[in-house]
Amino acid sequence: MIRYRLKELMAEHQFKTGARLTFDEIAKATAIHRTTLSKIANQRSYNTTTDNIDKLCDFFNCEVGEIMEHVKKID
Template identity: 55%
Template sequence: MIRFRLKELIADKEFKEGRRITLEEVSRETGIHRTTLSKIANQKGYITNTDVLDRLCLYFEVPIGSIAEHLPVNDTEPQSQA
């Protein structure tokens, strides 16, 4: 399963810049719909496209590996339907 690190990236940026950053601000700056950002941040197993990932890399100024990570799926854990 792919786990997105959006919440951690926002927290890191908030700390570095000394201010609060909202999903609305990220949406405005990246052109990614706020609902999509919310799903990336909160929905386990959410599927997105490479354009969204590219925009997040540019906004946070990080490589793709900082946006998402691969986690092995436990065979006993139910998988969400795509």
């Protein structure tokens, strides 16, 4: 299963800058709809486009592995 780390990146940003980062701010900067950002952050196994991942990598100045990770399912 793919797990997105969007909430963690937002928390890291807040810790580093002292400023709260909202989905609205990310949406304005990346042109990713706020609803899509919410789904990436909150829905398990949400499937988004590589274009969105690319935009988030640019926004957070990070690599793909910092945005998402593979987690093995426990049966």
